[in-house]
Amino acid sequence: MSRLVATVLGDVALVVLVSWVFGGLARRLGQPAVIGQILAGIALGPTLLGRLPGDPSARLFPAEARPFLSVLAQIAVVLFLFVAGYEIDFRTFRTGRTAVGVAVAALLTPMALAVGAVELCGGLFSAVDPRHTGHHSFAMFLAVALSITALPVLAAIVRERGAAGTPAGTVAIAAAGFMDVAAWLVLAAVLSDSGSDSGQSTRWSWPVALALLAGFVAFVLGVVRPALRWWLNRPATLLSSPVPVALVLALGSAWVTESLGLHAVFGGFLAGLAMPRRDGVPGADVLRPMEQTSGMLLPLFFVSTGLSVDIGTLGADGVRLLGVLLVVAIAGKVVPAYGAARVHGLDTRQSALVAVMVNTRGLTELIVLDVGRSAGLIGQDLYAVLVLMALVTTLMTGPLLQSIGRASRVSDPQPSVRA
16 A cells, blocks of 8 residues: 555656646747646657557556546546636626627537537548447537637636737637536536436436436525625634635535536536625635645646547547547637627627637646546547647647737727627
């Protein structure tokens, strides 16, 4: 046992070091640090390290250590989704006509294109993933995977580019919030319906699971949230610190959704939505420590992803399918988002910025893919193709924004437009 503990501790130290180096290099190249961390995870897996003589990847990350690393990674993902839910500004849901238009267009279009691609290119999908494409939940999962937008990564890009508070930045952030909420709800429905199709055993049938989930959501938002608001607004006491409350809420909610036969990430996201805010704004005393905690552990998730991806095994069919998915994912986001922004009054430059921003997928996409792989909705080869799609669509965001012009210099010639 002591040897196993030593192995896990050494693995954690190695992962944090390599991710820190790769993240720093990514920032030097003008990319978000998460890009470097994802690449670090892939490099430590069979794609690169595993191809060296003696398979160092298997020796550094032995099979008996991986479950422990996976548990730590899942905790990090739950906390990350808590932060994603907590950062969603509900005020934009009431006033964001432009954001709603962009969100609807940039969510439904790639979903429809994904379903169409499964029908038109069924042979190509079957060649890459023959065991899963016949399931009726497969197309809907792929629709979610191609339509998601990474709100936390997008928020970081908006801050780094100086676009916070600009029409383009505000619309993109608000639209991503809408799309994240909708996509996670659809994914929850798909997952609850996937048990019999994917071979996964579930405790309840999907209608019962959905009904239980709906009841839990109503309980958390209608009972837990007001109770927490009252508790945290009391005079300061030893038990009124918001961080332990946030941790208990996130992990407890994740436990409930995992027990319902769904994934723990849904509970983390719901907990973030339910956590009380101050005047609609997330409290820094909660947001900062939760971000830091998840940030320290998230490299373990990237390694878990990297250990499950071997890009070198993709054949010609995998490359062709990657091309199809890139066209669907990019065109399905950029074109409708640009059109919706223009229809709602944004100028050409601002609309282009919005379209490029909402095409960012990043870590949120990887979490969706991990959920689908864990549920048996997709196989390893298609998982690898979709991971590459997520990397490409996130990598292209920075260069495209630079080609359009620095977002910090974008002005709003029509201040009457409501983001």
